[in-house]
Amino acid sequence: MPYNAGAHDYANTPSMSSGETNYFGVWEGTNNSTTLANWIWVGYTNTFNNAPQYMWADLRPNSGVYFHPVSGGPAIGTSHAYETQYLGNNEWGVDIDFSEVGTSTSNPPGSYSAFAGSNDPGLDGTHGTFTNQTNQSLEYLSNGSWYDWYGGSLVQEGLLTAQYTNGYYNEEESE
Amino acid sequence: MSRRKMVFIGAGVVLIGASIVMTHASSHVMAESASTLANPHHPGMPAPKTFHTNHLPIPPVAKSVPRGPLPSSVTITAGKARAIAIQYIEYHRPSQRIVPPTITGVTLVTRSAAEQKAGSQPGLPAYLWKVSFHNAQFDMFGIWPRGSLYINTETGSVAMGHGAPNP
Numbered sequence: 001m002p003y004n005a006g007a008h009d010y011a012n013t014p015s016m017s018s019g020e021t022n023y024f025g026v027w028e029g030t031n032n033s034t035t036l037a038n039w040i041w042v043g044y045t046n047t048f049n050n051a052p053q054y055m056w057a058d059l060r061p062n063s064g065v066y067f068h069p070v071s072g073g074p075a076i077g078t079s080h081a082y083e084t085q086y087l088g089n090n091e092w093g094v095d096i097d098f099s100e101v102g103t104s105t106s107n108p109p110g111s112y113s114a115f116a117g118s119n120d121p122g123l124d125g126t127h128g129t130f131t132n133q134t135n136q137s138l139e140y141l142s143n144g145s146w147y148d149w150y151g152g153s154l155v156q157e158g159l160l161t162a163q164y165t166n167g168y169y170n171e172e173e174s175e
Numbered sequence: 176m177s178r179r180k181m182v183f184i185g186a187g188v189v190l191i192g193a194s195i196v197m198t199h200a201s202s203h204v205m206a207e208s209a210s211t212l213a214n215p216h217h218p219g220m221p222a223p224k225t226f227h228t229n230h231l232p233i234p235p236v237a238k239s240v241p242r243g244p245l246p247s248s249v250t251i252t253a254g255k256a257r258a259i260a261i262q263y264i265e266y267h268r269p270s271q272r273i274v275p276p277t278i279t280g281v282t283l284v285t286r287s288a289a290e291q292k293a294g295s296q297p298g299l300p301a302y303l304w305k306v307s308f309h310n311a312q313f314d315m316f317g318i319w320p321r322g323s324l325y326i327n328t329e330t331g332s333v334a335m336g337h338g339a340p341n342p
Contacts (some may be wrong), residue, residue, distance in 0.1 A: 008223035047267070047316060048333065057316070058294065064339030067316045068296040069332075083223055091233070098224050103231045103295040137217045146223045148216035 005109065006085035006141030009116040011043065013052055013074040022046055023055075024117070026082040026138070030092065031061055032110030040104050042082045042094040044074055052076070056094040058104040070101045085141060086111075114138060231295040234287035240302065245283070249302050249328040253281045256304035256326040263324060263333055264308070267315045276311035276321075289325055293335050300329045311338075 007028035025043015029036045042056040047067075054070035074080050083095040092104040116138045139146045214222040240246075251259075257278060264275050286299045309321040319338025327334040 006223070006225070010220060048263075056296070064319060064322065064337060065317050066293045067336045067338075068294065069334070070296060071298060081221065081223070085226060093226060093231070095224075095226065098221075100226060100230045101296060103233060105233050105291065105294045137220060139216060139223050141223065141225060144225065146216075146225070 005111070005143075006083065006146075007111070007114040007116075007138065008081065008083040008141070008146065009138045010079050010081050011116065012079045013044065013076050015076050024052075026084060027115045028084045029111045029113035030058075030104075031108040032112065034112040036113050036115065038107070040084045040092045040094065040107060042084055042096060042101070044080075054096055054101065056102045056104075058092070058107055060104070060107045063106065068102050070096065082116075111140075114140065231297065233290050233295055237288035237291045238285045239288070240283050240285055246302055248300065249283070251304065251326065251328050251331045253283070253304060255331065256306055256328070257281050259326050259331050259333070260306035260308070260324045264311075264315065267313060269313050273312055274310070276308040278306060278308050280307045281305070282307075283328070284325075289335065293325070293337060296335070299334055300327055302328045303334055304328055 007026050009026045011024055011026070013024070023041070023043060023045045025041055027036055027039045027041045029039055031038040033039065038059055038061055040056070040058045043054075044052040045055045046052055047055070048069060051073060052075075053073040055067060056070065057065055057067040059065045081095070081097050083098070085093050085095070086109045087093050087103070090106055090108050092107050093100050094102045094104065139148055141147075214220045260278065260281075261275075268275055282305050284303050284305050286301050286303065289303050289305070290299070304326040305323050306326060307321075307323045311318070311320050311322065315322075315338070316336050317338055320341050322336065322338035324333055325335040325337075326332070
């Protein structure tokens with residue numbers, strides 16, 4: 001079965017509560033994850049100060065999380081494009097507004113889950129919950145074409161957050 | 176026909192030819208841009224763009240830090256890097272009753288070594304201070320008990336971070 005090789009969404013920039021760490025953006029499962037057990041994320045956060053700042057991060061197999069702040073950040077009320085894409089050789093690229101801002105390494109391919117919205121409060125995959133789902137325009141890349149990531153459902157597995165597993169399976173099954 | 180007239184005509188043909196080539200090239204770019212922008216799933220939104228090449232390649236070889244004095248580009252000292260890491264930790268510390276993580280070491284690493292381990296991003300300096308910690312009990316980028324903060328040796332900003340479970 002072919003797997004997703006990228007995820008894309010546009011996210012607005014609401015104001016963020018001070019004193020609370022928030023992460024907004026697009027998460028895509030990697031390493032054949034159906035539950036976002038491993039992922040790559042690109043979006044923005046207020047983890048460095050109370051103003052939104054661009055950032056990308058990944059949670060790779062046996063590696064923990066690496067986070068990468070990117071200079072600049074979205075203005076409150078503006079919408080921006082966030083995208084992840086598999087590059088080959090266990091590497092993923094991350095884009096903000098169609099410019100590549102990072103490369104994730106040692107991150108195997110295969111994606112059956114994605115989420116667009118916010119994760120509050122953590123990125124560790126065992127704490128916090130995904131909220132403010134905003135994936136009305138979430139799309140996935142498969143075999144060089146982009147498709148609407150329709151359908152799917154929110155899944156809860158123990159403490160492991162909620163994630164949006166996808167319409168991709170639905171589409172495959174309907175063929 | 177005079178030789179001068181022939182030169183003018185020749186130049187005109189070249190100009191027209193060049194214009195046609197440029198018009199074709201421009202319209203090709205326009206058409207490509209237009210097709211890139213059309214989003215069949217979400218009208219009014221630009222379509223996602225597939226990027227085919229890795230613009231931020233990971234260095235194949237990790238360079239080591241040279242022996243001797245600090246490289247001249249390193250303007251932030253190890254002590255300052257530690258203080259910046261403590262400042263970052265304190266910013267995220269929700270209460271004075273929760274003990275902060277213990278800093279276990281400050282080491283200088285090369286950009287290529289850090290990128291091979293952590294991944295690539297624009298703007299990294301040639302060297303980074305890696306400030307390692309353990310016993311973290313609160314959310315700095317998720318709640319990870321141990322990890323490290325990579326400090327930019329030229330600007331003093333937090334350039335990257337790593338969180339991991341206990342071994």
